[in-house]
Amino acid sequence: MGTYFLRRLLLAIPTFIGCTIVVFSIVQLAPGGPLEQQKRQLQAAAAERGGSGGVASEGETTIPPKALEELKRYYGFDKPLHERYLIWLGLWPREIDQYSVTLDSARRVSGGQFLIVKRQAGGLSVYDASNTSTPITTWLVADKKHEDGSPNIYVYKTTFSGILTGDFGRSYQYREPVIELIKERLPVSIQFGVIGFLVAYVVALYLGIQKALEHRSRFDIFSSVGLFALNSMPGWALGAILLMLLATDTFWSLLPLGGMQGTDYESLQIGSKIIERARHFILPVIAYSVGGIASLTMLMKNSLLENLSQDYVRTAFAKGLREKRVIWMHAMRNSIIPLAARAGFVITIFLAGSFIIELVFNIEGIGKLSYMAILSRDYPIVFAFTVIGVSTLLLGNIISDFILALVDPRIRFK
Amino acid sequence: MAQETLVEVRDLKTYFNIEGTWAKAVDGVSFDIYKGEVLGIVGESGSGKSVTALSLMKLIPDPPGRIMGGEIRFKGRDIAQLSYEDMYSIRGREIAMIFQEPMTSLNPVFKVGMQISEVIQTHFKVDRAEADKRAVDMLRQVGIPDPEKRFNEYPHQFSGGMRQRVMIAIALACNPSILIADEPTTALDVTIQAQILELMLDLKQRREEAAIVLITHDLAVVAEMCHRVIVMYGGKIQEVASVQDLFAAPRHPYTRGLMASIPRPATPGSAREPLKAIPGNVPSIMNLPTGCKFCTRCEVKVAQCDTVEPPLAEIVPGHFVRCHLVQPEGGAQ
Numbered sequence: 084m085g086t087y088f089l090r091r092l093l094l095a096i097p098t099f100i101g102c103t104i105v106v107f108s109i110v111q112l113a114p115g116g117p118l119e120q121q122k123r124q125l126q127a128a129a130a131e132r133g134g135s136g137g138v139a140s141e142g143e144t145t146i147p148p149k150a151l152e153e154l155k156r157y158y159g160f161d162k163p164l165h166e167r168y169l170i171w172l173g174l175w176p177r178e179i180d181q182y183s184v185t186l187d188s189a190r191r192v193s194g195g196q197f198l199i200v201k202r203q204a205g206g207l208s209v210y211d212a213s214n215t216s217t218p219i220t221t222w223l224v225a226d227k228k229h230e231d232g233s234p235n236i237y238v239y240k241t242t243f244s245g246i247l248t249g250d251f252g253r254s255y256q257y258r259e260p261v262i263e264l265i266k267e268r269l270p271v272s273i274q275f276g277v278i279g280f281l282v283a284y285v286v287a288l289y290l291g292i293q294k295a296l297e298h299r300s301r302f303d304i305f306s307s308v309g310l311f312a313l314n315s316m317p318g319w320a321l322g323a324i325l326l327m328l329l330a331t332d333t334f335w336s337l338l339p340l341g342g343m344q345g346t347d348y349e350s351l352q353i354g355s356k357i358i359e360r361a362r363h364f365i366l367p368v369i370a371y372s373v374g375g376i377a378s379l380t381m382l383m384k385n386s387l388l389e390n391l392s393q394d395y396v397r398t399a400f401a402k403g404l405r406e407k408r409v410i411w412m413h414a415m416r417n418s419i420i421p422l423a424a425r426a427g428f429v430i431t432i433f434l435a436g437s438f439i440i441e442l443v444f445n446i447e448g449i450g451k452l453s454y455m456a457i458l459s460r461d462y463p464i465v466f467a468f469t470v471i472g473v474s475t476l477l478l479g480n481i482i483s484d485f486i487l488a489l490v491d492p493r494i495r496f497k
Numbered sequence: 498m499a500q501e502t503l504v505e506v507r508d509l510k511t512y513f514n515i516e517g518t519w520a521k522a523v524d525g526v527s528f529d530i531y532k533g534e535v536l537g538i539v540g541e542s543g544s545g546k547s548v549t550a551l552s553l554m555k556l557i558p559d560p561p562g563r564i565m566g567g568e569i570r571f572k573g574r575d576i577a578q579l580s581y582e583d584m585y586s587i588r589g590r591e592i593a594m595i596f597q598e599p600m601t602s603l604n605p606v607f608k609v610g611m612q613i614s615e616v617i618q619t620h621f622k623v624d625r626a627e628a629d630k631r632a633v634d635m636l637r638q639v640g641i642p643d644p645e646k647r648f649n650e651y652p653h654q655f656s657g658g659m660r661q662r663v664m665i666a667i668a669l670a671c672n673p674s675i676l677i678a679d680e681p682t683t684a685l686d687v688t689i690q691a692q693i694l695e696l697m698l699d700l701k702q703r704r705e706e707a708a709i710v711l712i713t714h715d716l717a718v719v720a721e722m723c724h725r726v727i728v729m730y731g732g733k734i735q736e737v738a739s740v741q742d743l744f745a746a747p748r749h750p751y752t753r754g755l756m757a758s759i760p761r762p763a764t765p766g767s768a769r770e771p772l773k774a775i776p777g778n779v780p781s782i783m784n785l786p787t788g789c790k791f792c793t794r795c796e797v798k799v800a801q802c803d804t805v806e807p808p809l810a811e812i813v814p815g816h817f818v819r820c821h822l823v824q825p826e827g828g829a830q
């Protein structure tokens with residue numbers, strides 16, 4: 084059993100690499116990357132400036148080619164794609180502390196050190212400005228020629244740091260380590276996800292059982308229609324409608340419009356604080372859980388119905404067991420097996436759901452963060468979200484197997 | 498026969514509502530079960546054997562099924578009229594049942610031991626430890642080796658024959674007055690079949706008072722195990738007799754047909770008799786003939802058979818036949 088899960092974990096590694104390669108390549112090759120964004124920003128700024136002078140020529144790059152190359156270097160786009168991927172993983176040296184230099188003139192770098200780059204017979208080498216006899220090895224030097232052939236020399240240090248070492252890079256937008264941004268927001272997303280998940284399961288279990296026990300009754304038919312309608316609407320769309328109905332002046336202004344807490348939250352008593360929190364949670368949790376509820380309910384209902392017609396249920400009745408015990412113990416214990424096994428998968432649905440729901444309800448979670456990051460091509464955040472997503476998916480599958488092994492004695496993984 | 502009657506079934510009617518019409522799966526069945534006897538019920542598929550048995554336990558799924566009429570007298574009460582609430586104390590305690598499918602009749606997610614001690618705790622005021630002790634003892638009685646260990650195993654760790662032994666252990670755990678075994682060996686291979694039947698006979702010998710109702714397709718099993726036999730066809734009893742009478746002189750054309758279809762080894766010197774299957778198929782219970790239920794396949798039928806249902810007549814004491822062509826002894830034939 085233990086070895087089975089160990090093997091599953093090991094097998095998750097190639098899957099993880101495959102998934103991240105695909106996402107990494109697609110995102111990096113897609114047009115509208117950070118370079119183009121920077122370009123556009125500069126152009127817009129130039130157009131504004133030039134607007135008064137009336138000499139702006141639209142569509143023309145106003146960034147000098149040298150600056151552009153420096154930007155490329157800053158973002159790492161001067162490297163081939165596979166190198167970029169390995170750097171991101173942390174398996175290829177990452178260039179840090181880059182400084183453009185001119186030959187034979189001292190350059191102040193981090194740590195207050197002054198460096199001089201000289202051209203030797205073998206090529207370029209770096210010296211400490213105070214001692215130009217022996218070259219130093221802590222700093223490296225490279226010459227990527229400019230397009231016009233003139234030298235483009237810079238010094239830099241290298242380090243192995245990537246997601247494998249826990250370094251998710253810095254956000255382009257926030258200029259902050261991505262890991263910090265995520266640390267702030269993940270708990271928020273998890274709160275909503277877990278509560279939505281639990282609500283979905285509790286409601287689906289209850290509804291599914293009632294529907295199975297009252298199969299073909301009026302309640303069963305009407306709830307099926309309702310569930311079908313809910314199922315055809317994405318959670319965020321329902322959320323937006325509910326917001327409009329219940330949280331704006333247009334209809335009833337009963338619930339808050341979004342966020343986690345009101346502005347006067349800190350001044351409230353503990354009881355009011357809880358109520359305030361709950362009021363902020365109601366609509367998002369509804370939006371989170373509707374997607375899962377419909378399918379989970381039908382799964383529960385069908386599973387219970389199927390089990391109630393099994394031979395072992397007849398045996399249980401033949402033993403003289405009471406109906407309550409037959410249903411709630413014998414049939415139910417078997418019926419929850421498919422639901423329990425789905426739990427790992429459902430977790431990933433909630434992660435995916437967070438994307439737009441957090442936006443609709445203005446929740447500062449990783450979903451909203453990543454959505455904004457995609458719009459602004461903030462690659463490090465997008466990739467970090469990919470890592471979280473893929474890991475949850477893989478882990479979810481393993482968790483599902485694990486739960487299945489727990490609840491079904493027939494399953495023994497080898 | 499000076500036998501004590503345990504159950505009196507009178508004019509039992511169990512119908513199934515199939516798309517608005519009532520299909521008469523069991524239609525006016527009357528018979529007795531005596532203390533200590535092994536009563537066989539035979540008949541082709543669909544003749545109503547299982548429905549009769551399930552009616553005795555009030556285990557007919559409703560909907561679509563319902564006991565429409567008749568009485569099932571047992572210990573001064575009429576099971577047909579009892580509420581489900583009252584049935585709880587009879588099922589598993591007074592009347593127990595084992596089924597055809599040992600592979601699916603046990604709950605796959607509970608340990609075998611629990612499934613036995615559960616029935617003990619349901620009917621007797623004993624604590625868990627005592628119930629478990631008795632369950633282990635039952636496992637031993639039904640011939641499961643290493644019962645203490647097997648007690649903690651799940652059904653999927655048992656073979657089909659072993660599971661049927663467990664079912665027997667569950668059924669006999671509360672010492673019921675009647676054990677109904679509905680084709681207990683059909684799903685098992687031949688050597689295991691013999692072992693299970695032997696086990697049932699063995700356990701029967703230790704319970705003088707208890708009756709067994711053995712439902713089967715297999716007349717050889719009947720000859721081996723039973724004291725009396727009921728032959729069913731089309732939801733009705735066609736013939737009832739002691740096992741000696743039935744095999745010595747089967748009267749109903751249907752019973753004769755069943756007998757002729759048993760494969761027999763050829764006796765040396767004589768030519769091997771050809772195997773004769775009853776021609777035609779069992780009619781659907783949705784459109785049974787109005788007269789004798791067997792008339793569509795009967796080789797000796799007369800005109801009357803199509804329209805008039807013959808009564809179940811006692812032709813010699815203890816031997817009942819439902820056929821126009823079979824008259825009580827001494828009557829014209």
Ligand SMILES: Nc1ncnc2c1ncn2[C@@H]1O[C@H](COP(=O)(O)OP(=O)(O)OP(=O)(O)O)[C@@H](O)[C@H]1O
Pocket residue numbers: 513515522540541542543544545546547548549558561562781782
């Ligand atoms: N739950 C049910 N719903 C509808 N019809 C049923 C149901 N159970 C039994 N029947 C019908 O009742 C009739 C008698 O069935 P029964 O199971 O008693 O036959 P049987 O003699 O036990 O046959 P077998 O040897 O195949 O077990 C059959 O025609 C069957 O289709």
Ligand SMILES: [Mg+2]
Pocket residue numbers: 546547548679
């Ligand atoms: Mg049957």
